[in-house]
Amino acid sequence: MSVTSPSVEEWRALYQAAGRFYDLRPWTxxxxxxxxxxxxxxxxxxxxxxxxxxxxxxxxxxxxLGTEGLGSYFALRDAExxxxxxxxxxxxxxSLQASFEDREFLTDQDRQVIRSLGLKFRGRQAWPLFRDLHxxxxxxxxxxxxxxxxTLALEQAAEVAARFRKHPEELSIETGHxxxxxxxxxxxxxxxxxxxxxxxxxxxxxxxxxxxxxxxVQLLREQSAHKERRGALELDHxxxxxxxxxxxxxPYHIRELLLVDHGSGFILAHELxxxxxLGQAILSVVHTGLGALEIWPCQIGVRREELAPLIxxxxxxxxxxxxxxxxxxxxxxIQQMMSQFFxxxxxxxxxx
Numbered sequence: 001m002s003v004t005s006p007s008v009e010e011w012r013a014l015y016q017a018a019g020r021f022y023d024l025r026p027w028t029x030x031x032x033x034x035x036x037x038x039x040x041x042x043x044x045x046x047x048x049x050x051x052x053x054x055x056x057x058x059x060x061x062x063x064x065l066g067t068e069g070l071g072s073y074f075a076l077r078d079a080e081x082x083x084x085x086x087x088x089x090x091x092x093x094x095s096l097q098a099s100f101e102d103r104e105f106l107t108d109q110d111r112q113v114i115r116s117l118g119l120k121f122r123g124r125q126a127w128p129l130f131r132d133l134h135x136x137x138x139x140x141x142x143x144x145x146x147x148x149x150x151t152l153a154l155e156q157a158a159e160v161a162a163r164f165r166k167h168p169e170e171l172s173i174e175t176g177h178x179x180x181x182x183x184x185x186x187x188x189x190x191x192x193x194x195x196x197x198x199x200x201x202x203x204x205x206x207x208x209x210x211x212x213x214x215x216x217v218q219l220l221r222e223q224s225a226h227k228e229r230r231g232a233l234e235l236d237h238x239x240x241x242x243x244x245x246x247x248x249x250x251p252y253h254i255r256e257l258l259l260v261d262h263g264s265g266f267i268l269a270h271e272l273x274x275x276x277x278l279g280q281a282i283l284s285v286v287h288t289g290l291g292a293l294e295i296w297p298c299q300i301g302v303r304r305e306e307l308a309p310l311i312x313x314x315x316x317x318x319x320x321x322x323x324x325x326x327x328x329x330x331x332x333x334i335q336q337m338m339s340q341f342f343x344x345x346x347x348x349x350x351x352x
Contacts, residue, residue, distance in 0.1 A: 071203030
């Protein structure tokens with residue numbers, strides 16, 4: 001299916017919906033954790049809506065897409081302030097967002113759409129900005145299908161917010177249920193209905209794909225029978241500053257994948273990882289790192305749940321245990337040093 005940009009009519013509908021939402025200013029009584037859902041009538045996916053801006057800093061409607069998007073909302077909500085998990089959570093959101101910005105935050109492409117519609121905006125936090133947020137990539141322009149759904153989400157958000165103005169606490173999801181709006185056929189035509197639905201209890205982990213060189217695998221297994229075992233290694237990845245991408249294409253973030261010695265912090269192997277290549281990079285780093293060691297570790301520590309099954313699959317046949325831990329001290333030190341080197345400052349100082 002080809003990806004198309006919104007038509008003039010789709011843009012106009014989106015800006016009108018954003019204008020009504022902005023004029024309502026629902027962030028003055030709703031908080032980000034008071035979620036409600038809107039079902040996309042085109043594909044049946046639930047968009048979980050969060051009204052942002054109760055502190056007056058970032059005025060927006062975020063629509064987290066499906067179960068994966070909702071998981072990215074919880075990761076962002078639960079990320080411990082001042083840690084690298086905050087950066088991961090921002091970069092790995094899966095959502096559509098309508099925000100209201102100062103003029104300088106818009107690109108020439110955004111301004112051209114506004115001019116073509118004959119619209120005018122003035123003042124701070126008054127200029128609508130629409131973006132698709134996808135894990136591992138820079139925020140990007142909407143497709144036609146995304147613009148249509150974001151228009152519906154803004155319209156439904158305005159209606160829900162107005163209804164719950166006096167009792168916003170009733171939108172709490174602490175009960176494990178969420179109010180979900182959906183289109184329902186009726187004798188008079190399609191109309192919006194709603195029901196309280198249970199929230200997903202599990203969220204999908206990122207899929208890690210790879211292919212192995214069987215000769216390299218066999219060589220490591222033969223070596224494992226003769227290796228002395230001592231100590232442990234740490235394996236983790238983190239985003240580095242900057243974006244990569246050709247002109248006109250969507251830029252993406254790069255991660256640094258590291259295998260380090262737990263005792264000394266010595267980097268045994270590393271690789272830069274683009275979106276979709278993490279599984280293969282892990283295979284390469286593990287094979288390279290172990291191949292360079294005379295004494296093999298007893299354990300490899302990881303702190304990300306999604307990495308543990310792959311690491312265990314790779315090293316269990318070699319007699320190495322995979323341990324899921326909360327904290328990797330050597331990795332944190334390296335992250336801090338590399339963020340200073342790359343950015344001349346703390347990587348945690350990012351724009352929201």
